[in-house]
Amino acid sequence: xxxxxxxxxxxxxxxxxxxxxxxLRDELELTGTKLVCDRGECGACTVLLDGDLVYACLTLxxxxxxxxxxxxxxxxxxxxxxxxxxxxxxxxxxxxxxCGFCTPGQLVAAHALLARNPHPDDEEIRTAMxxxxxxxxxxxxxxxxxxxxxxxxxxxxSSDAA
Amino acid sequence: xxxxxxxSGHPRGGFxxxxxxxxxxxxxxxxxxxxFEPALWGDDAPLGIVGTRAAxxxxxxxxxxxxxxxxDISRPGMLHAVVIRSPIARGTIRSFDASRAKEMPGxxxxxxxxxxxxATRLFAREVFYAGQPIAAACASSERAAWRAAQAIAxxxxxxxxxxxxxxxxxxxxxxxxxxxxTPPESPLVIARGDVDAGLAAADxxxxxxxxxxxxxxxxxEPHGAVAEWEGDRLTVWESTQGIFRVxxxxxxxxxxxxxxxxxxxxxxxxxxxxKNGAGAHTYVAALFARRTGRAVRCLNDREAEQSDxxxxxxxxxxxxxxxxxxxTLTAIRLIADIxxxxxxxxxxxxxxxHDMYACPNVRSEEVFAYVNTSGMQAFRAPGYVEGAFGLExxxxxxxxxxxxxxxxxxxxxxxxxxxxxxxxxxxxxLLECYEQGAARFGWSARNPTRTPSPSSRxxxxxxxxxxxxxxxxxxxxxxxxxxxxxxSIDVLAGTQDLGTGSRTVLAQLAAEALGxxxxxxxxxxxxxxxxxxxxxxxxxxxxxxxxPAVRMAAEDARRQLFEAAAPILDTTPDTLEARDSRIVVxxxxxxxxxxxxxxxxxxxxxxxxxSRGPNPADMAIMTFGAQFAEVExxxxxxxxxxxxxxxxxxxxxxxxxTLAESQLEGGILQGLGYALFEERVLDLRLGRPLNxxxxxxxxxxxxxxxxxxxxxxxxxxxxxxxTGARGIAEPPIIPTAPAIAAxxxxxxxxxxxxxxxxxxxxxxxxxxxx
Numbered sequence: 001x002x003x004x005x006x007x008x009x010x011x012x013x014x015x016x017x018x019x020x021x022x023x024l025r026d027e028l029e030l031t032g033t034k035l036v037c038d039r040g041e042c043g044a045c046t047v048l049l050d051g052d053l054v055y056a057c058l059t060l061x062x063x064x065x066x067x068x069x070x071x072x073x074x075x076x077x078x079x080x081x082x083x084x085x086x087x088x089x090x091x092x093x094x095x096x097x098x099c100g101f102c103t104p105g106q107l108v109a110a111h112a113l114l115a116r117n118p119h120p121d122d123e124e125i126r127t128a129m130x131x132x133x134x135x136x137x138x139x140x141x142x143x144x145x146x147x148x149x150x151x152x153x154x155x156x157x158s159s160d161a162a
Numbered sequence: 163x164x165x166x167x168x169x170s171g172h173p174r175g176g177f178x179x180x181x182x183x184x185x186x187x188x189x190x191x192x193x194x195x196x197x198f199e200p201a202l203w204g205d206d207a208p209l210g211i212v213g214t215r216a217a218x219x220x221x222x223x224x225x226x227x228x229x230x231x232x233x234d235i236s237r238p239g240m241l242h243a244v245v246i247r248s249p250i251a252r253g254t255i256r257s258f259d260a261s262r263a264k265e266m267p268g269x270x271x272x273x274x275x276x277x278x279x280x281a282t283r284l285f286a287r288e289v290f291y292a293g294q295p296i297a298a299a300c301a302s303s304e305r306a307a308w309r310a311a312q313a314i315a316x317x318x319x320x321x322x323x324x325x326x327x328x329x330x331x332x333x334x335x336x337x338x339x340x341x342x343x344t345p346p347e348s349p350l351v352i353a354r355g356d357v358d359a360g361l362a363a364a365d366x367x368x369x370x371x372x373x374x375x376x377x378x379x380x381x382x383e384p385h386g387a388v389a390e391w392e393g394d395r396l397t398v399w400e401s402t403q404g405i406f407r408v409x410x411x412x413x414x415x416x417x418x419x420x421x422x423x424x425x426x427x428x429x430x431x432x433x434x435x436x437k438n439g440a441g442a443h444t445y446v447a448a449l450f451a452r453r454t455g456r457a458v459r460c461l462n463d464r465e466a467e468q469s470d471x472x473x474x475x476x477x478x479x480x481x482x483x484x485x486x487x488x489x490t491l492t493a494i495r496l497i498a499d500i501x502x503x504x505x506x507x508x509x510x511x512x513x514x515x516h517d518m519y520a521c522p523n524v525r526s527e528e529v530f531a532y533v534n535t536s537g538m539q540a541f542r543a544p545g546y547v548e549g550a551f552g553l554e555x556x557x558x559x560x561x562x563x564x565x566x567x568x569x570x571x572x573x574x575x576x577x578x579x580x581x582x583x584x585x586x587x588x589x590x591x592l593l594e595c596y597e598q599g600a601a602r603f604g605w606s607a608r609n610p611t612r613t614p615s616p617s618s619r620x621x622x623x624x625x626x627x628x629x630x631x632x633x634x635x636x637x638x639x640x641x642x643x644x645x646x647x648x649x650s651i652d653v654l655a656g657t658q659d660l661g662t663g664s665r666t667v668l669a670q671l672a673a674e675a676l677g678x679x680x681x682x683x684x685x686x687x688x689x690x691x692x693x694x695x696x697x698x699x700x701x702x703x704x705x706x707x708x709x710p711a712v713r714m715a716a717e718d719a720r721r722q723l724f725e726a727a728a729p730i731l732d733t734t735p736d737t738l739e740a741r742d743s744r745i746v747v748x749x750x751x752x753x754x755x756x757x758x759x760x761x762x763x764x765x766x767x768x769x770x771x772x773s774r775g776p777n778p779a780d781m782a783i784m785t786f787g788a789q790f791a792e793v794e795x796x797x798x799x800x801x802x803x804x805x806x807x808x809x810x811x812x813x814x815x816x817x818x819x820t821l822a823e824s825q826l827e828g829g830i831l832q833g834l835g836y837a838l839f840e841e842r843v844l845d846l847r848l849g850r851p852l853n854x855x856x857x858x859x860x861x862x863x864x865x866x867x868x869x870x871x872x873x874x875x876x877x878x879x880x881x882x883x884x885t886g887a888r889g890i891a892e893p894p895i896i897p898t899a900p901a902i903a904a905x906x907x908x909x910x911x912x913x914x915x916x917x918x919x920x921x922x923x924x925x926x927x928x929x930x931x932x
Contacts, residue, residue, distance in 0.1 A: 015305075017305075025234075029236070030227070031227070031230065031233075031234035031236075032226070032227015032228070033227070034231075034233070034382070034383075034431075035233065036382045036383075036384075036464065036856075037464045037855060037856045038463065038464055039464075039855065041855055041856040041857040042382070042856050044382060071227065072225075072226065072227035073226065073227045073228075075226075076226060084222075084225065084226070088225040088226065091221070091225045092217055092218070092221040092222065092225060093217065095217070095218055095221070095820050095821065095824050097218070097221055097224040097225060097661075098432075098661035098662070098663075098824055098828060099381075099382070099383070099429075099430060099431045099432045099660060099661025100220070100223075100224030100229050100429065100431070100661065101231065101381075101382040101383045101431030101432060101661075102382050103224050103225060104227050107225060125864070126864050126865045126867075127865065129863075129864040129865075130863040130864050130865035131863075132863075132864070133382070133856060133861060133863060134382075134864075135379075135380050135381055135382055135432050135434070135832070135861060136432060136661050136824075136828045137824075137827050137828030137829070137830065137831030137832060137862075137867075138824065138827070138828070139827075139831065139862075139863075139864040139867040140827050140867060140870050141824060141827070142864065143864065143867070
């Protein structure tokens with residue numbers, strides 16, 4: 001099957017029961033996307049599939065033929081450069097990652113939220129992000145980072161001051 | 163070599179026998195006295211990097227997905243192992259047949275009863291709890307290993323078991339463990355003064371029974387290890403709070419010299435107390451790796467993580483408080499039942515009762531029981547979290563009964579000295595925490611809008627609770643600070659960063675002491691082979707234990723740098739100062755950068771060494787705090803929403819306020835989960851946990867997070883250690899649940915004495931009231 005991941009095409013053979021998460025982590029060695037609950041309860045494996053949020057642990061790889069996937073590794077400038085996306089810079093400036101294990105899923109979920117609703121209010125942020133669990137308790141900082149990104153504080157070219 | 167001791171106290175150099183405290187427990191150790199000790203960084207010290215909000219130094223790796231956790235480690239030819247667990251709570255394995263599994267494609271082996279070295283305590287025939295590891299399978303993929311596991315035929319002879327405290331202490335109870343049903347220390351009695359006399363002298367006596375649940379750590383990264391042998395040398399990548407303790411565990415269990423075991427941990431997805439040593443996964447990976455000659459990875463799946471990787475044990479606390487009319491405590495009595503699970507230590511609720519208030523008469527009696535469930539492990543402020551729910555809830559009842567403000571009652575009983583050991587505190591700003599917290603919360607502005615509208619089912623209430631926790635840290639801990647030829651600086655220390663930010667904090671301390679720019683400094687941690695010893699990241703003690711060693715190493719490096727630079731600058735070392743990675747001859751405009759010095763030195767290394775000296779004798783080194791909660795309760799559904807928390811804590815100097823506030827917020831949110839949602843539910847007929855997923859065992863989500871105003875009464879501790887810093891990671895979880903419970907009681911006019919405050923418990927309390 002053919003899968004485009006972070007803008008790069010891949011031809012891969014997948015086992016019948018393999019999940020998208022297994023393909024990303026084991027075949028393509030994109031280990032940013034994490035396995036935590038393995039049954040759609042925690043959001044740590046959140047990726048974009050043709051622009052829609054999915055839990056990669058619940059997504060059959062075979063069903064992804066011809067699709068385009070974005071993982072945390074693809075959030076930094078899509079052209080392949082090193083520049084971090086505004087959301088990533090906001091997460092750094094607001095200390096929105098403690099242990100960091102949920103961070104990839106949080107970033108992808110927040111990215112999807114801002115893509116469909118560039119100026120969410122707090123209630124919309126809470127609702128959109130409540131499927132991504134964090135045990136360290138970074139929620140207040142993630143909230144701040146999303147608010148700041150929505151306010152344009154981390155737009156390309158702007159200062160990182162927060 | 164001119165090394166001037168700058169402070170008096172201990173004689174410099176040599177070794178001394180001293181007491182080290184970890185989470186309230188004391189042990190005696192022989193430790194080195196550092197050859198010099200820098201002067202205290204007091205509140206007036208001109209610090210430019212310590213105390214600033216520097217960004218977390220590994221944040222880049224975390225937001226890009228580049229950070230590699232143990233679960234992300236992949237080695238060439240790596241195999242996968244899984245652990246097979248008992249479905250029964252007590253009994254023996256009658257037969258174990260893995261012959262079919264061993265012949266399956268891709269299977270490299272099975273370990274069953276009797277196959278593991280006795281020191282690993284793995285794979286005995288006797289079963290003591292549901293979830294106990296009884297075998298393991300190794301294969302070319304995790305799926306193949308699970309298929310093999312399913313092909314193993316095990317027949318058990320089930321035996322009677324005791325899964326609850328009451329069952330375990332009943333006269334006819336089955337034997338929970340071969341040695342019996344209670345640890346030798348039980349019942350554990352701690353007493354000061356005369357509680358009966360104190361109660362006789364009281365104007366008011368209140369009695370309550372409080373219950374707290376079994377809580378699960380639920381770290382997002384599971385316990386796991388990757389093991390690989392090269393000849394007789396073993397390397398283990400482990401998700402752990404203590405690389406050296408894992409090394410020690412593995413070396414002993416497998417009878418390998420310590421020098422041949424290397425433990426590595428770069429990034430870690432949370433620990434919270436459950437990852438303090440090697441576990442079944444570690445030994446299984448190491449044993450299969452030795453047998454196959456390949457690297458082997460063994461990770462807990464989520465069910466194993468939630469059912470057999472540690473927990474905070476439940477408690478029943480019967481509390482009696484006596485006080486005079488003005489609120490002065492005359493007696494505190496606690497009788498507590500604590501089922502530990504199949505194993506554990508006596509980290510019960512009592513110590514909090516002895517530490518918190520200046521009451522002359524305190525007596526606690528804790529009865530511990532082993533039960534046939536997975537064993538407890540330390541979980542963020544073990545014992546104190548449970549104890550605070552009991553004592554602080556009772557204090558709030560007492561305040562209501564005496565018609566005294568709950569903050570005023572606490573201030574009235576403020577302990578000016580450590581009441582348990584009758585010794586002074588190194589520093590204590592708890593009164594400031596009460597005052598500043600109350601002011602920021604608006605505590606004195608009574609008359610909150612209890613009922614938003616007359617017809618509404620929503621009721622609002624407010625509550626408060628306080629906290630104390632031992633956070634002095636201590637020796638041994640060592641660090642090296644290395645100035646490289648390119649003038650970059652490495653801090654080398656065998657510690658770990660659990661997500662607390664220790665990498666950043668240590669770099670800040672080193673940059674400050676050396677006079678370097680922070681961006682030139684990095685901390686290299688997490689490798690037992692190449693880094694000096696540091697203890698576990700537990701007990702909120704990494705900054706207080708290792709920080710002084712890092713500062714000393716940096717000052718030692720600075721001294722050497724000055725000695726090297728002095729002849730170049732045509733002066734003597736004592737005329738030099740350093741800041742911003744630049745050396746300045748005092749009162750002149752002669753200056754050179756670190757890079758200009760290191761360029762002349764070439765490959766000549768400057769390497770400073772630092773170690774952690776003993777704590778001041780006979781002093782209590784504690785962290786304090788007070789938290790205020792406002793909640794909204796729907797009296798129709800019983801659903802509690804926490805609207806806001808104000809938290810004021812005193813942990814001495816704060817090295818990085820942003821990271822420290824993150825610790826406060828994290829502790830508060832875990833405390834909120836403990837107060838409202840979190841409870842392992844056991845099927846008492848089978849002895850098995852029922853909620854081993856993250857949906858059924860609910861931890862807080864962003865939608866549950868209240869507005870949090872968490873801050874520090876930030877002031878250098880004058881006596882704890884020369885950085886002025888104490889610990890902060892655990893304390894903020896301690897007072898959250900009792901503050902929330904008090905706010906719920908205030909809102910509905912009835913007390914719920916058992917957490918979590920689920921809707922049905924709230925509704926039951928309302929019903930009882932009517």
